[in-house]
Amino acid sequence: MDLINRLFRRMDANEESARKSNNQKTSYIIALAGNPNTGKSTIFNALTGLRQHTGNWPGKTVLRAEGSCSYRGMTFNLVDLPGTYSLLSNSAEEQVARDYLCFSKPDATVVVLDATCLERNLNLALQVLEITSKAVICVNLVDEAKRKGIEINTASLSEELGVPVVPTAAREGHGLGKLLSAITGVATGSVVNAPYTVKYEKKIEDAVVKVEPHIRKLVGEEFNSRWLALRFLEHDQTVISAVQKWTEERVPLKIKAGGVALA
């Protein structure tokens, strides 16, 4: 046992030095999304311990909790998004969560799902995957689901969704190690996801095909243009004005970027 531990430590050290020599970044921003009552806060607390601080989201009376956790020489800065059932309607919490996912672009997003009512929770997961491909699905409360006779095939769920899926029982501390290593893979880019895409009815898809190229021309690869196209088609004023604000603020950067591209 001791030998294995030492071996792991050596591997960690090697990995770490390799990373440092490659001049890779070692600090990542990880967002935590999920429905209320899924144990999202339990996971957040378990990972960050006492290294957390709380405040408000700018301009909103929605609690914002942040904390950090170190893993194999890396630092994960965890941002606990407000618990929501969807990202579609317009409560303050939902706006905060989706604006963060779209415009702040965390290095990875963990979506915490309640294993005892997966279907309702998957609605949020699918919406998160529409915004970002850098996601890890955490199926929490598997112990409780098991007690209720519910079995979830996480391998097949992972295949369906095209992102890593980790089963956890956070109250007991089970599965957190696997969760951290899945986060590492997605955040560092060593795992590339091919997330599930929701296909809408033809009328909507046709409209997206027409609008999306224009949006891509505007924002480039900066944001998810398909998702933005859908919100534009819905006349979602908060998203439209956020993009407008971004285009106005970005101008000097773009000139600079253009110059670099020319050189």
Place this chain on the structure above:
Amino acid sequence: MNHSSSTTGKLRDIMKEVERISPDVTLKLNDSIVSTIYGDAERITRKVVSQKSKPRVDWDKKLDDVLTSRTLGIPMMLLLLALVFWITVTGANYPSTVLATVLFWGQDRLTDLCAWLGAPAWVKGFFVEGIYRCVAWVVSVMLPPMAIFFPCFTLLEDLGYLPRVAFNLDYLFKKAGAHGKQSLTMTMGFGCNAAGVIACRIIESPRERLIAMLTNNFVPCNGRFPTLIALAGILVMGTAYSLGAAVIVMGIVLFGIAVTLAVSRALSATLLKGVPSSFTLELPPYRKPRVGRVIIRSIYDRTLFVLGRAVCVAAPAGAVTWLLANIYVGDLSVLSHCANWLNPFGTLLGMDGFILMAFILGLPANEIVLPILIMSYLATGSMVEMDSIEALRRLFVVEHGWTWLTVLCTMLFSLLHYPCGTTLWTIRRESGSVKWTALAALIPLGVACAVCFVIALAARQAGWV
């Protein structure tokens, strides 16, 4: 400049394109998108989830049938609440006596030490009779009830019962023109009013949030529970002690909830007019509480936190009270001057000047109202031997002529008066308005004075006292 105009131009083009393709069909598009996502979620779920064996008995449902039923829900809630209070009162009595004995033995030793050192009388008075005695009272009166009450409460929280309380009360709050979630913020208020006020953020509508913030003070917080429990103990001294005290405390709590509803109703009909908005409340499954962790967490997070705060405030408060009681102007102490001045008003409210003075000095933290009162009585009266509730009864009833009316009015005033300094500061920060903060102090004060006045008047008119 060129770039800027071209990018905003691009955005305008996109908007034109969007307008052409889907001219304001927001709702229909939204519906279609939502139903597609739900459909996909259902399909995936069917693929990956298998319900192997349906558990024979669905305990969650069985429990919910009783605990959240229309008829049994509220009686069950009251029964549980009474049980918690009964356990607290019964359990706290003995350790409280032991603690008091130990701590006041300590006071005697400190007095001996002062005598041996030949310290001047004021040093002994200030440090031993002022600071030490006040802190000792806070610890011996408050620690045991807290150490029992908080774990019980946290246990119910961990079990998943508190959201059910909100569910049971939702209907009543709706009727009062307030938001159903106010039942949740009110429940938080039992822990700490400042925390309850912060929890009001979960209410989206500003109107309903303000109602919830202004009325949060009407449920007794951590700091006031021990006061209420101790006073209830005095009221029923001797006969069926624990059960009687538990019933009285529960009555006071129910009265607080009734006042919460009444004031919410009044506010939503006058200052904060409007229609209550609806919301969905998810009842989480019942979870087996982790007893060990609950006890540790409630002792660390709540008991020690509240006790620490109480001690921090009690030490200076003890010093101030001792100074006020021992600095003489003419042939009366400053404290007695103030108390005498307040006395007519206090009597009108069924109390006396010293009690009002204690509530005023106790503004920074409700925990120290009772210790300040004891201090001021002790400083003016003769020294009594201290051993918990019985001593308290002797001090109040025998030496200072309290009647049941005095105890009742003090309890009600403690329940209703103004929120503590921390809570007021929190309300100021959360509402961003001095006006609402002032109202958050004045409305409860008005209610407290009115209730005590009416009760005292009625009792005296009827000749009960």
